[in-house]
Amino acid sequence: MPDEKDLVERCRKGDDEAWRQMVDHLGQRVYSVAYHFTLKREDAEELSQEIFLKIFENLHRYDGSYPLLAWVVSLARNLCIDRYRRRKRERSFRFVSDEAVAPLLKSADDPAAEAVRRERTKLLFWALGEIPEDLAEILVLRDLDGLAYEEIGKALDLPDGTVKSRLFRARAEVARKVRERHEGRAPGVLTSLAIAAVGFV
Amino acid sequence: MNGCRELERLLAAGRESDFAAHRASCTSCAEIAREMERFAETAVGLRWPTPSGSLKQSLYAIPSKTVPCEGAAELLARAAETELAPSEVTRLEGHLSRCGGCREAARVLDVARELLPPEPAPWLSPRLAASRPRAARRSSAWSWLLGPRAAIAIAYAAALAVMVLGLNPADLARKAGTARLEQTARSGIQTARSALVDQFGAFQERTFRTLEALKGRVGGYGRAALSNALALVMRTESAPRPSRPRNESGSGAWKPNPIEIWTWRADGSPGGAS
Numbered sequence: 001m002p003d004e005k006d007l008v009e010r011c012r013k014g015d016d017e018a019w020r021q022m023v024d025h026l027g028q029r030v031y032s033v034a035y036h037f038t039l040k041r042e043d044a045e046e047l048s049q050e051i052f053l054k055i056f057e058n059l060h061r062y063d064g065s066y067p068l069l070a071w072v073v074s075l076a077r078n079l080c081i082d083r084y085r086r087r088k089r090e091r092s093f094r095f096v097s098d099e100a101v102a103p104l105l106k107s108a109d110d111p112a113a114e115a116v117r118r119e120r121t122k123l124l125f126w127a128l129g130e131i132p133e134d135l136a137e138i139l140v141l142r143d144l145d146g147l148a149y150e151e152i153g154k155a156l157d158l159p160d161g162t163v164k165s166r167l168f169r170a171r172a173e174v175a176r177k178v179r180e181r182h183e184g185r186a187p188g189v190l191t192s193l194a195i196a197a198v199g200f201v
Numbered sequence: 202m203n204g205c206r207e208l209e210r211l212l213a214a215g216r217e218s219d220f221a222a223h224r225a226s227c228t229s230c231a232e233i234a235r236e237m238e239r240f241a242e243t244a245v246g247l248r249w250p251t252p253s254g255s256l257k258q259s260l261y262a263i264p265s266k267t268v269p270c271e272g273a274a275e276l277l278a279r280a281a282e283t284e285l286a287p288s289e290v291t292r293l294e295g296h297l298s299r300c301g302g303c304r305e306a307a308r309v310l311d312v313a314r315e316l317l318p319p320e321p322a323p324w325l326s327p328r329l330a331a332s333r334p335r336a337a338r339r340s341s342a343w344s345w346l347l348g349p350r351a352a353i354a355i356a357y358a359a360a361l362a363v364m365v366l367g368l369n370p371a372d373l374a375r376k377a378g379t380a381r382l383e384q385t386a387r388s389g390i391q392t393a394r395s396a397l398v399d400q401f402g403a404f405q406e407r408t409f410r411t412l413e414a415l416k417g418r419v420g421g422y423g424r425a426a427l428s429n430a431l432a433l434v435m436r437t438e439s440a441p442r443p444s445r446p447r448n449e450s451g452s453g454a455w456k457p458n459p460i461e462i463w464t465w466r467a468d469g470s471p472g473g474a475s
Binding site for chain 2: 014023028041044060103168172178179
């Protein structure tokens with residue numbers, strides 16, 4: 001990977017090859033952020049295009065003082081939040097389908113284990129929709145998108161300590177939501193996990 | 202579920218050793234911690250979704266669809282002078298459809314080109330028409346002599362003449378400056394003098410008015426005193442004034458009832474209430 005500032009400069013000067021390198025370097029991460037946010041392939045593709053258009057049009061704003069990925073994620077996050085505000089109601093009652101989580105699951109030899117993982121993944125996304133947004137986004141960026149603490153801090157303009165404490169709170173909140181759901185509805189999610197496991201035995 | 206939030210507090214504070222101890226004693230937190238571990242495994246086990254090939258092609262093509270804001274400004278500037286290439290038009294339009302700031306800039310530039318010339322006031326053209334014959338009467342030589350070019354030429358010619366005559370223009374200017382200073386001082390003194398005269402006149406006026414007022418008052422008092430003296434001399438003896446009514450014991454003033462109206466007879470005895 002070439003120097004990021006140099007790559008951005010070349011893109012600004014209209015170097016098409018530099019732009020292709022930029023897309024190859026960041027395309028996967030940006031699509032990942034968009035997908036984790038929308039859980040829909042078409043929406044994620046549309047959002048990814050929006051994010052890259054925004055990156056291209058704002059290249060002059062990148063000063064190279066922090067990682068390019070953090071800058072890109074901060075742009076992506078703003079666009080995701082705009083979209084989230086438009087679709088807030090839709091998202092808060094989101095039903096997470098099998099198709100939505102399928103692209104995230106590694107294929108496993110054991111179908112029972114795969115079914116359990118699928119149910120648990122659906123549960124994870126449901127819980128992320130239930131907890132406060134500022135906690136959810138940190139958990140997604142760290143555990144799902146694999147960003148470092150420093151990159152998250154730069155992207156969200158937060159100190160590392162805050163990132164860590166919010167991450168712990170987010171994890172605990174997710175766990176608490178799942179437990180509440182389980183205890184509130186007897187034949188609930190954990191039961192469906194058990195059924196999924198038994199069904200493949 | 203007992204709603205214990207100690208787990209969150211300890212994790213947020215980074216006290217993982219305390220958390221382990223708490224977890225051993227609190228079933229609620231132990232359960233949540235187990236869920237967290239399961240979800241951490243789940244999250245780690247997930248893979249990143251892969252963008253499709255068509256999406257990648259579309260992303261590669263972005264530079265042909267739009268321009269950065271700085272590029273848009275250049276294209277807008279060029280578009281005002283020359284016709285842009287079709288690809289440039291596509292990129293500029295793509296950018297303007299998405300960027301509010303540049304769209305507004307483009308509108309402002311359009312407005313600048315489309316502005317109408319200002320309408321003259323209704324009185325302007327008659328005035329211009331009235332001034333035309335006078336200008337026409339003026340011969341071309343006179344109009345040149347009264348113009349600014351002639352003034353400059355005459356000034357240069359005068360300076361040249363002075364130099365040819367052996368005079369130093371700087372000395373002349375200094376002398377002129379001294380003369381101007383003297384003239385200024387003289388006019389200042391004149392102004393001060395006239396201001397002093399004005400002040401004195403105003404003072405005189407005020408004094409005169411005050412004296413007139415005093416004279417009027419004194420005259421008024423004198424006339425009043427004379428009139429009183431004449432009244433005293435001319436006064437005749439009349440019936441004794443009735444004494445003021447007293448109270449029953451005969452001492453002290455009698456307080457009249459404000460509602461009743463008392464009258465006195467000519468012999469001084471109270472006449473009673475009316």
